[in-house]
Amino acid sequence: MANKILNKILVCLSIVCFIFSLKTQAQESTSNTELTVLLQQLETIHSVKFSYVDEYIRGIRVNVQATKNLEAVIEKIEAKTQLHFEKLSKRYYAISLNKTLDICATVLDNFKQNTVNGATVEVLSSGLGTVTDENGYFSLKSVPKDAVLRITFVGFKNLIIAASELTGQQPCKILLLAQYYQQLEEVVVYEFLTKGLIKQTDGSIEMNNEEFGILPGLIEPDVLQTVQALPGIKSIDETVSDINIRGGSNDQNLILWEGIKMYQSGHFFGLISAFNPYLTDNVTLIKNGTSSQYGDGVSGIIDMRTKDDIANRFLGGAGFNLIGGDAYAHIPLKENVAVQFSARRSITDLVNTPTYKNFFTRVFNENEVAQDGNFFFYDITGKLLYDINEEHKWRFSFININNLLDYSEREMNSEETTQSTLDQTNLSSGTNLKSDWSENFASEINAYYTRYNLEAQNIGMNAQQVLLQHNEVEESSVKLKTIYKPTTQLNWLNGYQFTETGISNRTNVSQPPFQSNVRNVVRSHAVFSEIDYETENQKLFLRGGLRFNLLQNPDTFEEFILEPRLSINYALTRELKVQALGEFKSQATNQILDLEQNFLGIEKRRWIVSDGTTLPITKSKQGSLGLNYDSENFFVGAEAFYKEVDGISTSTQGFQNQDQFNGEIGKYEVKGMEFLINQKTDIYSVWASYTYNINDYNFTDVVPSKFPNNLDIKHTLTFAGTYTLNAFKFSLGLNYHTGRPFTQPDSDEPVDTTFFPNRINYNEPNSSRLPEYLRADASAIYNFEIKENLKATAGVSVLNFTDRKNTINTYYQLNGQSEIETISTTSLGLTPNLSFRIRF
Known part of the structure; x- marks a missing residue:
């Protein structure tokens, strides 16, 4: 009798685990959806049509779910990609590539990952630029999508990075500057007695x-x-x-x-x-x-x-x-x-x-x-x-x-x-x-x-x-x-x-x-x-x-x-x-x-x-x-x-x-x-x-x-x-x-x-x-x-x-x-x- 009860409990537990596994897989699949699939779901839910070039969205996956709030979904897609949605009418939307980007990042050193305050951030071949704040953070708006950034700071190697890698989504990407080593760098300063x-x-x-x-x-x-x-x-x-x-x-x-x-x-x-x-x-x-x-x-x-x-x-x-x-x-x-x-x-x-x-x-x-x-x-x-x-x-x-x-x-x-x-x-x-x-x-x-x-x-x-x-x-x-x-x-x-x-x-x-x-x-x-x-x-x-x-x-x-x-x-x-x-x-x-x-x-x-x-x-x-x-x-x-x-x-x-x-x-x-x-x-x-x-x-x-x-x-x-x-x-x-x-x-x-x-x-x-x-x-x-x-x-x-x-x-x-x-x-x-x- 005890064995039958135990078997029933095990069967119930197995069913629960199986259902939980299916639910988890479903969540994972919805949390990392191909954009083409997501667009099709949105078209069905909201009775709309999206016009786009296939190569613009091919291979893009986003952590966005199709909900009843269409504008909120579009806003999330734009924040996580380089795409721009233009509303042509109540039913039709055109999707194009953004020509500019809003970017942000936090700059740290690659040794103890301390913040790098005052680093110079330049957008090459343009007049754009800024410096990192006391937390090592910087942001720039309307940066050309094909631009290249150069980040410089005394005592560190220059860092060259494409603007497309720094989309303004939160949390912003962390960039590590490599310290510039050369013979006799240690002679500059010596921290002694106590920190500071x-x-x-x-x-x-x-x-x-x-x-x-x-x-x-x-x-x-x-x-x-x-x-x-x-x-x-x-x-x-x-x-x-x-x-x-x-x-x-x-x-x-x-x-x-x-x-x-x-x-x-x-x-x-x-x-x-x-x-x-x-x-x-x-x-x-x-x-x-x-x-x-x-x-x-x-x-x-x-x-x-x-x-x-x-x-x-x-x-x-x-x-x-x-x-x-x-x-x-x-x-x-x-x-x-x-x-x-x-x-x-x-x-x-x-x-x-x-x-x-x-x-x-x-x-x-x-x-x-x-x-x-x-x-x-x-x-x-x-x-x-x-x-x-x-x-x-x-x-x-x-x-x-x-x-x-x-x-x-x-x-x-x-x-x-x-x-x-x-x-x-x-x-x-x-x-x-x-x-x-x-x-x-x-x-x-x-x-x-x-x-x-x-x-x-x-x-x-x-x-x-x-x-x-x-x-x-x-x-x-x-x-x-x-x-x-x-x-x-x-x-x-x-x-x-x-x-x-x-x-x-x-x-x-x-x-x-x-x-x-x-x-x-x-x-x-x-x-x-x-x-x-x-x-x-x-x-x-x-x-x-x-x-x-x-x-x-x-x-x-x-x-x-x-x-x-x-x-x-x-x-x-x-x-x-x-x-x-x-x-x-x-x-x-x-x-x-x-x-x-x-x-x-x-x-x-x-x-x-x-x-x-x-x-x-x-x-x-x-x-x-x-x-x-x-x-x-x-x-x-x-x-x-x-x-x-x-x-x-x-x-x-x-x-x-x-x-x-x-x-x-x-x-x-x-x-x-x-x-x-x-x-x-x-x-x-x-x-x-x-x-x-x-x-x-x-x-x-x-x-x-x-x-x-x-x-x-x-x-x-x-x-x-x-x-x-x-x-x-x-x-x-x-x-x-x-x-x-x-x-x-x-x-x-x-x-x-x-x-x-x-x-x-x-x-x-x-x-x-x-x-x-x-x-x-x-x-x-x-x-x-x-x-x-x-x-x-x-x-x-x-x-x-x-x-x-x-x-x-x-x-x-x-x-x-x-x-x-x-x-x-x-x-x-x-x-x-x-x-x-x-x-x-």
């Missing part, structure tokens, strides 16, 4: 934020924090507003955002970068061998650029961490018009997070005081992108940065209270027009206006003394440059730049009464020219340039300065290359650092312009020689350098000893070596860097005339690594450097009572050293997808996870009883941070 950091042929470092990986202690691609991972670049006070490039002070760096010079770079007294990284597309760091198109910045250049291509869809994102939140977006309004914006605001005035507490303690860590503060910051950026046509592109950008603080402290012993307020803003706008006049000639016009304003008030001695300080910078600039490329190996750059900088400083003290109001202006006319040459096999890269500067202060001086620039890169072998860099530079703006009276910490610095007497034009000359070895995933680089910066003043160097107020003029010399070794794969990257510096002042009117620079750090060592496990990224790093120099009071006679008010007797300048600095950082990021086109990132970081107490500065002052007090600044303690972000 690239060493360029001219010696500069390029950072791509969109592709940025992870670094120790960083869960977001903070530009000014990231550059400190590179050899020769550190901040000895742990800030982004005091970056020291090869022993130079921060005001000797040229920081550009969209070609606009920025006079403010940090939030929260420099502990956080003032530039939102999520629309920042590209950052270029230059330590030496600067292009002649750049002025200022005798120490280094950080050039930030936001996204400059119009996307074909809406892009954006938002996120928060334990300091603030932000949002950004790229919104295409038309095919050739788009807007970008970003906004960020702190939550420090709303929520007292552990990260904020540690930052607050780091800034205001004086002893025996009760502190209370209310602080917040924000920054806003915007950009309008307008492609007038394929040859002319216009951009307009603006940025607003703001810091606000109310702070009070009360000494526990004397009950004396001090109240301070700070309002620090930077408002800038700029415009840019790029024009390609021919394949060999292009031009660019850039103009900007920037205004920096600092308003600070200090009420001390229980409201008996009021100190007001005002510092304002207004700068306007226009730059024109042209680029001529007679061949693919030769590039000739020429240009002119005019800049006018006006800086005012106003001080008002109630007790003892004192008032000062000074405004100075400096104008700069610069003509520059340079030639880039690279051999066809990329074995030699050579760039030589000159910048002719005419600096004018209407009241005091006029000076002509010639600045040569040089960059040479020569490949000895496929893996080994030697690089020589050199430059002369100058600048006419500096910052006064009156730190002992700077009641609000490092950020209340005052910008001033050179007047030719009390502060001359600052000039530098620098040369370096390096040797780099890179083979697949292994990189070793060593570079020796010498830099001399003349025309500095003790008032701009942050002295906190007997030389603080004298204003002597001198120079400093830096001799050193940088070393980097990096092993990198797709999964991990491990590196170690070491920098050795000898950085000495030379002031003729100071005894002794030669002594260590305030930024003299003899030895700096970094050891770090990153590891990627699927969607997880981890990073761990250790930073070490020897202590900075400082000046101690004379142990035998510490106070000089022969002066009124009394003053401290010091030892020789910078004859003592702080203890060594050691900090370990860690970070982790997890990337995941919430749904299609909505991705998210969660991150956690810990700065100084060993909670080591590092002394980063020490100075001395006299109290009301003429007793010496020691003021020390301690580094950040164990500081956690969390972040969550979405992007779409």
Whole structure:
């Protein structure tokens, strides 16, 4: 009985499978029908007649079913073939071949199938053409059906394809470009440390934020924090507003955002970068061998650029961490018009997070005081992108940065209270027009206006003394440059730049009464020219340039300065290359650092312009020689350098000893070596860097005339690594450097009572050293997808996870009883941070 039941079940299953097989075959046959058969079905269903030439449709098969909606069926046939249906009457249709086609495709590389953005697509023997967008996509309408396309992109072989192979049906066809290999192609760039950091042929470092990986202690691609991972670049006070490039002070760096010079770079007294990284597309760091198109910045250049291509869809994102939140977006309004914006605001005035507490303690860590503060910051950026046509592109950008603080402290012993307020803003706008006049000639016009304003008030001695300080910078600039490329190996750059900088400083003290109001202006006319040459096999890269500067202060001086620039890169072998860099530079703006009276910490610095007497034009000359070895995933680089910066003043160097107020003029010399070794794969990257510096002042009117620079750090060592496990990224790093120099009071006679008010007797300048600095950082990021086109990132970081107490500065002052007090600044303690972000 059981066997009979089983047999019946098997028979039923067989019948079901047979019927399903017939149905599937029927579906397959209808889903891939010969066009002649489909036309016959349509004629029967709709009582129509189709007139055509047999050879036009012979062999054509389409995935279209005959339905009651005749027009919809015809539309599908036209989309999937090169045929055109013309309705002659209610019953008769004529079928002909299209003379033109609508085509589309997506261009990828054939190695990792990454999108190829900006590839040139030409329809040969016609005026049609376009470029691929950021997704590698392109489309063209009304292309002759017998046309041939040529797709070209630097570093890839040309692709020739018939237009008939790229019908505009969706999904569009994917085309793979083959990389163009030749001997020594590897010498062009090397991506090192983490994804998105690239060493360029001219010696500069390029950072791509969109592709940025992870670094120790960083869960977001903070530009000014990231550059400190590179050899020769550190901040000895742990800030982004005091970056020291090869022993130079921060005001000797040229920081550009969209070609606009920025006079403010940090939030929260420099502990956080003032530039939102999520629309920042590209950052270029230059330590030496600067292009002649750049002025200022005798120490280094950080050039930030936001996204400059119009996307074909809406892009954006938002996120928060334990300091603030932000949002950004790229919104295409038309095919050739788009807007970008970003906004960020702190939550420090709303929520007292552990990260904020540690930052607050780091800034205001004086002893025996009760502190209370209310602080917040924000920054806003915007950009309008307008492609007038394929040859002319216009951009307009603006940025607003703001810091606000109310702070009070009360000494526990004397009950004396001090109240301070700070309002620090930077408002800038700029415009840019790029024009390609021919394949060999292009031009660019850039103009900007920037205004920096600092308003600070200090009420001390229980409201008996009021100190007001005002510092304002207004700068306007226009730059024109042209680029001529007679061949693919030769590039000739020429240009002119005019800049006018006006800086005012106003001080008002109630007790003892004192008032000062000074405004100075400096104008700069610069003509520059340079030639880039690279051999066809990329074995030699050579760039030589000159910048002719005419600096004018209407009241005091006029000076002509010639600045040569040089960059040479020569490949000895496929893996080994030697690089020589050199430059002369100058600048006419500096910052006064009156730190002992700077009641609000490092950020209340005052910008001033050179007047030719009390502060001359600052000039530098620098040369370096390096040797780099890179083979697949292994990189070793060593570079020796010498830099001399003349025309500095003790008032701009942050002295906190007997030389603080004298204003002597001198120079400093830096001799050193940088070393980097990096092993990198797709999964991990491990590196170690070491920098050795000898950085000495030379002031003729100071005894002794030669002594260590305030930024003299003899030895700096970094050891770090990153590891990627699927969607997880981890990073761990250790930073070490020897202590900075400082000046101690004379142990035998510490106070000089022969002066009124009394003053401290010091030892020789910078004859003592702080203890060594050691900090370990860690970070982790997890990337995941919430749904299609909505991705998210969660991150956690810990700065100084060993909670080591590092002394980063020490100075001395006299109290009301003429007793010496020691003021020390301690580094950040164990500081956690969390972040969550979405992007779409």
